[in-house]
Amino acid sequence: MxxxxxxxxxxxxxxxxxxxxxxxxxxxxxxxxxxxxxxxxxxxxxxxxxxxxxxxxxxxxxxxxxxxxxxxxxxxxxxxxxxxxxxxxxxxxxxxxxxxxxxxxxxxxxxxxxxxEKDFIYSKNLKVLLITNDQFLSNLILNSVDSSIEIQTIENYSKAFDLVKNNGFDIIICDVTEDNFITEDFILTYSKTIPIAIFYRSRDLQLVLKTAKLGVRNVISSDEMAIKYLVKTLHTIYAEWEKQKKKIMLKPLLEDPNTKILVRDMLLTELPIVQKVRSHLTNEINVNSAIRDSYDLKVNDLIVSNSSLIDSLVKENFLIKEKVKNALTCPNCHAVDLDINYQCISCHDELFTKYDEVMVHQTCGFTGLRQDFIIGNNSYCPKCNKKISNSNEIIKKASYRCQKCLKFFEEPYIFYSCNFCNYGPFVHINGRTQPIYKYNINPKFEREFKKNFFILQKLSDYLIKLDYKLSFNEKADTNIATETFFDLVARKEEQTIIFVIFTSNLEYNIELLYNIETFRGHSTKVNPIVISLNEPDQLLVNILLKFNIFLIVSDNDGEILSKTKEYLSRV
Ligand SMILES: [Zn+2]
Ligand SMILES: [Zn+2]
Ligand SMILES: [Zn+2]
CATH class of the missing domain: 1.20.120.160 (HPT domain)
Structure with a gap:
């Protein structure tokens, strides 16, 4: 353009x-x-x-x-x-x-x-605990950090437990040389509250993978370059951790399959979820079936009676809850399924007939049917006996007429009884009221959501044009009970392209890469592409290299499309 x-x-x-x-x-x-x-x-x-x-x-x-x-x-x-x-x-x-x-x-x-460069301004001094019994390593590290890093060294994990409990460390560096229970226990205990980095020096990839599974997100290699930039690395680890802490509330949401459906469909329709009384209370996005089918919306099936999913999203501030009106419920059992009854306002009989046109004499207020007014060729009011010479003297309106007492009325007397427990009859004021809510996506998160949910949109449109059949969120392995998913799989004839987006969970990502490798086997017709919305861990990069999987680091849908096109033109 x-x-x-x-x-x-x-x-x-x-x-x-x-x-x-x-x-x-x-x-x-x-x-x-x-x-x-x-x-x-x-x-x-x-x-x-x-x-x-x-x-x-x-x-x-x-x-x-x-x-x-x-x-x-x-x-x-x-x-x-x-x-x-x-x-x-x-x-x-x-x-x-x-x-x-x-x-x-x-x-x-x-x-x-x-x-x-070393030009970062370090506004915070970091308290770092180093756990190692290697004197050489600890001296090396102590000599390579500047005044912004305060290091305390301890030689074993059993002693480290007490020390960490009583001191506020910003980062813990673990020198893991062998697999043992106490190391595992220590990492499991603290990896959720303090960023832990491990030294990768044993060349034992299995050991690193294992610690990654325990929740370690940072791997420092022990080569000369890595030691030289250790200060920078430590500050980066800490800064990332702080950043993640803020993002962390968003992450599980973006990765949960149910909430994914909910937020995706809300974004697609740009409509709120509204509670509706349909003989029972439901939650739904109010769309007609044409829209529902064209977008393949699944949200209403998911939330129809499941308020806990919505409640949890409200609690975390992703959805904003807004009261729309009150619903009447049974004062005895709180059911919304009420039978509504109508009665004559004078004698409370329940049988009455609707007349589309009754006539009211303006001056005296008499109400009756047309024939009540006609005598011979003229019209007279049966109540005050005045002759009606001008049609302006008469008001015509719709009205009910009681079959028992024959009185006219427009608004019947309304009362309720409960379909569930048979409680009643009761009038409105004696019932209970329950607020009805609607839910909108918090505008604060909308941009972030859109970015995450529609990141593959351009790519999908492009692949469809090339006659690929697309499938989203496909289970990575149908044979075993795996919980990993391929975000997008595109198939045409013999060729299969797999797209996965890295999550914030290192263990999941590793499993995903292994699943891709298994899926691909020795086939040259399977082309996996991994998308990482931010710089991935070095560990993942290593695995990607080992398996020779194409990586795109970008959070821009246009760039992802361009790089995919370029990759596909090469394979
Ligand atoms: Zn009546
Ligand atoms: Zn009259
Ligand atoms: Zn009831």
Whole structure:
């Protein structure tokens, strides 16, 4: 799609602002810069210029780190300007294709800069516990950290238990050289509350895998380079842990199959869940069957009588609960299934007839049927005997007439009885009221949800165009009781492409990779692609390399599509 004139004008102006901000850098400036970048990203999304969008997102990633305390070195400044120039150039020469080499180059340069510099401002001093009986290792570590790291060393795990309990450590480094129960016990006990890093030096991958299963998320290799950058690594581990703590509430939700369905369908329909009284109380998204079928909505079956799922999401603030109205319930058993009865307002008889037209004499208020007024060729009021000469004197309206006392009335007397326990009759005021709620997605999380749920959307559309048959959330292994899922499987003739997105759970991810490897066997017709929304653990990268599985690190659907296309053109 061409860049519209308005778009070109807007982006050019915005890019100039960005360059001006970078001439006089400050934290306030970086924040303004981020706002500009956000606008460029939104506008590019709107006109679907994913090449501009993706490069701008890379710039924003770098600027984000400046906001959190990274120093703006000349190298980083050059890199940012290089990106801004590239955007300008794409617009000028009307280029619409994402230059993957450029994106890779930016990433490589930025990674190298980050590895080589020591310019991070460490605003926190870290208390670190090192558990090892290797004197050489502990000396090596003590000598390679600066004043921002305070290390206490202890030689065995039984002593470490008490020490950790009574001291607030920020990170624990475990030197695991052999498999034993006490190490396992220690890691199990603390890995959920304190970030634990283990040294990977035994070349025993099994041992590392095992500790990963116990909840260890960080592996430090013991080579010279890793020791040299240990300070940076430790601060990164701590920062990641703190970041994860905030994200952690979102993660289980995004990974639970039921909540996935619920949130996905709410996002798709953009409708709230509403409670409905249908002889019993249900929860549902109010859609017609055409919409339900075209989106393959499953949410209503899931939530129809299951309020606990919704309640838990409300409790965690993902859904916002809002009272809409009151429902009347049985004062005896609280059932909503009530029988409604109507009576004559005068004699309380339950039999009455509806008349579409009764006549009321304005002056005296007499109410009757048309024939009650007619005598001969004229109309007279039977009550006051006045002749009706003008039709304005009569009001016509619909009304009920009691079959017993023959009185007219419009609103019957209403009372209820319970269909469940037969309690009643009772009038409204003597019943109980129960609030009826509706549930909306908390706008605070909506963006994050959308990103996670629709990350494979563009890719799916593309594969369908190429005549692939798609299946979502397929069990990774049908033979054994596995709980791992392939997010998307695309099949055409002999070929199968598997897409999986890494979760936050290392053990799950490892299992997933093994399942892919088993599934693929020796077939060249199975092409697995792993997507990681952020930089994956080194351990996972190692396994990916070992199994030769293609990895895409991105949280942008356009970039994922581009990289997939490129990969598929090679296999
Ligand atoms: Zn009556
Ligand atoms: Zn009258
Ligand atoms: Zn009842």
């Amino acid at each position: 061409q860049y519209s004139d308005d778009y070109v004008k807007f982006i050019t102006k915005s890019l100039n602002k960005c360059s001006t901000i970078l001439e006089n850098p400050s934290v306030e400036g970086y924040k303004k810069l981020n706002q500009e970048l956000d606008q460029i990203i939104s506008y590019s999304k709107l006109e679907d210029h994913s090449n501009i969008q993706i490069i701008t997102e890379k710039v924003k990633y770098i600027v984000d780190s400046l906001v959190t305390g990274h120093k703006l070195t000349n190298q980083i400044l050059d890199l940012l300007n290089k990106c801004l120039r590239k955007i300008k150039e794409d617009i000028t020469i009307q280029n619409h294709i994402l230059d993957l080499n450029f994106v890779e180059e930016i990433k490589t340069i930025y990674d190298t800069i980050k590895k080589n």
